[in-house]
Amino acid sequence: MILSWKARRRAAKNNNLVSAAGFADVEVMIPTHFRCPISLDLMKDPVTLSTGITYDRESIEKWIEEGNQTCPVTNQLLSSFDQIPNHSIRKMIQAWCVENSSSGIERIPTPRIPVTPYDVKETCKRVLAATQRGDQKKCQELVGKIKNWGKESDRNKRCVVDNGAGSVLSSCFESFARVSVEKHVDLLGEILSVLTWMFPLGEEGKSKLGSVRSLNCMVWLLKSGDLAARQNAVLVLKELLSNSDQKHVISSLVEIEGVVPALVDLIKKPICPVATKAALMTIFYMTSHPNNALKIISPFVEMGLVSLIVEILVDGEKGICEKALGVLDHICDSKEGREEAYGNALIVPVLIKKIFRVSVLASEFSASILWKLCKNEKREAEGSVAVEALQVGGFQKLLVLLQVGCGESTKEKVKELLKLFNVHRVRLNCGDSSMDLKHLKRSY
Incomplete structure (x- = not known):
């Protein structure tokens, strides 16, 4: 049986007969014994099992790593998992590639x-x-x-x-x-x-x-x-x-x-x-x-790690932002860390912005940081973080976070934040006044 050569970019997607790349009017045929019985692709590193059947090394290794103990073709139990390089087949494949180089076929390299x-x-x-x-x-x-x-x-x-x-x-x-x-x-x-x-x-x-x-x-x-x-x-x-x-x-x-x-x-x-x-x-x-x-x-x-983290959060990629929020959450466990955070004008807007923008874990970190900042705020400045969070849409985002579901610890912190925010919300006319806590639909 002889089959057509498939363009390399399409070989993993389908088994349709196609012309060699760049040679629309030429079809090059691959002898069946040059193709791996598993992937049906031209073998690059042919190896032979104890049953005498030859496969491409990558395909048969994947088969064995998945826990299979039989030969895919004969279904015989393998007495050994040794894979002996089949140099004869490999040299024949390389020679065939050279013979058909004029049709755009590249010679497979000798595998290590x-x-x-x-x-x-x-x-x-x-x-x-x-x-x-x-x-x-x-x-x-x-x-x-x-x-x-x-x-x-x-x-x-x-x-x-x-x-x-x-x-x-x-x-x-x-x-x-x-x-x-x-x-x-x-x-x-x-x-x-x-x-x-x-x-x-x-x-x-x-x-x-x-x-x-x-x-x-x-x-x-x-x-x-x-x-x-x-x-x-x-x-x-x-x-x-x-x-x-x-x-x-x-x-x-x-x-x-x-x-x-x-x-x-x-x-x-x-x-x-x-x-x-x-x-x-x-x-x-x-x-x-x-x-x-x-x-x-x-x-x-x-x-100056707090300001560096805020800079990262402004325009950093998601993977980095998630980790930066985790670090900031730990930093806000200390008084020095919170004081530095209070002095950064961007921190509250950035925290609110990152909820739902990065990942579930990042949203939980953001809520935790807000909770720590609000909970430990000085009496003379009490409410300033909450007010700022309200002004940038924090109340609505936290409501949604509570509704879509989050960890138990985060859920309790969000409830406390919502109660605190609700005290200032009507006075500041932030958000829809009809969004009262008693109408909140709980998912738990």
Whole structure:
């Protein structure tokens, strides 16, 4: 059986017979044995299973990862999941592509052999041995090898992570950080660039990476490293702190001199959206620690974080705005944070604007911040936040938020806000006077 060649852009969408791209009057036929039995596309990396059937590697790996234990064509139970590269078929396909190059068909590249668990484990052993010897050059060579594996495919990344490379690299990082950050800065930066895609780490890896030595090194890179090192450092910190059992790591981090200015500087002078989000999330985790929250919030406020967050909220992308609101919610737990917020003329209009504009979580953060500002306002200024919120449509938005549904904690805060706003609403003639609380339709 012979089928038509499909233009690459349409191959994933349908199986209609089409002409080769750019050659409207020419149809090139693909021999059936060059097509994957699963995807029906031309095979780029043909591999053969224990049943003798050849598939494209990407298709059969997806089939196996979904939990299937049989050969898709024969339905036989697979005695082994090994995938043997079929070099003969691959060379025939490449030759066929060359023969039909005049019809716009490109030769498929020779695929790289995927990394195996054995390769990863052996390389990890060599990394540990080089670390014990203090051989920076060899470690950097091996880390570069692991990094290149990850660049080749997601499959390689999974294989590297599943075979313990994260813990090994964390140990290597901690060991060289203990000796000298300045002396080994290139190696340490390279390790962080690989660790960014190795989370979640095992217990040993988290312990090594969360040590005081490792944290000091990451903060040093945040302050003094190049742009890539700073970005990788904050990405690793964010992932490390995201684990709920890492309270001791947070406690150690907040004690390190310079961590606050370094994180704020990443927001003030952004490298890229990814780094900005990571910096905001790191601050969010740091300020959420029950034993250190109020202690760590003050330095962030002194560094002007409140005004920076308001600037972000004015025109920032949704993902960044959500995280910025989360940080601002924590900052408003402290007196210093609220005082700074009261002094910012844009904060109330921006908070009201962001309700329903970003995400459900962002709407809840906005309501929580408004509640904290109103609840803790000084008596002589009492009502000013509520009045300003009313003037920019806050009453109507909070009514809708209560009606469409929100978390229990947010629901209680919104009720309190509505009662407070209602005191000023009629007097200021803000909104429709017919919108009284007693007519509110509850969704609970």
